[in-house]
Amino acid sequence: MLLLIHMLDPIPNPTLTICPSRGQAGVSWDVMFVDGIVICTGSRKQMEERLDSWRTILVQMVSAAGTGYFFNTKRNRLRDKLVLRKHDPFVNKHVLFFEKRKIRSI
Incomplete structure (x- = not known):
C-alpha cells in the first residue's frame, strides 16, 4: 500500500519571481492558493477578478x-x-x- 502525505509549506512572500514557459524570464506573478486551487496572474487586480469569477x-x-x-x-x-x-x-x-x-x- 502506497501512502502519500501531502504537506503545505507556508509561502513567505505571496509574490514569486518565476520563469513562465513563454520565455519571459523574471516576470513577477501573484500566486494565491484557494482550497487546493492555484491562481496565477500577472497582477493582484487580475487575481481578484479571477477569484470573484470562481466564487x-x-x-x-x-x-x-x-x-x-x-x-x-x-x-x-x-x-x-x-x-x-x-x-x-x-x-x-x-x-x-x-x-x-x-x-x-x-
Whole structure:
C-alpha cells in the first residue's frame, strides 16, 4: 500500500519571481492558493477578478409546484443550496423554488 502525505509549506512572500514557459524570464506573478486551487496572474487586480469569477456560479431553480417552470440565478459557490419563494406563472401563485443543478461558473 502506497501512502502519500501531502504537506503545505507556508509561502513567505505571496509574490514569486518565476520563469513562465513563454520565455519571459523574471516576470513577477501573484500566486494565491484557494482550497487546493492555484491562481496565477500577472497582477493582484487580475487575481481578484479571477477569484470573484470562481466564487460565483449559475444555478437552475425549479418550481416545487411541479409545473416544470424554472429560471436561472447566481449564487456564491460557498453557500448552501438556494431555496427561494417567487411567483410561478403557471399556477399564478408564489411557490418555493429549489436549486436543481449547477449550470456553470460565471
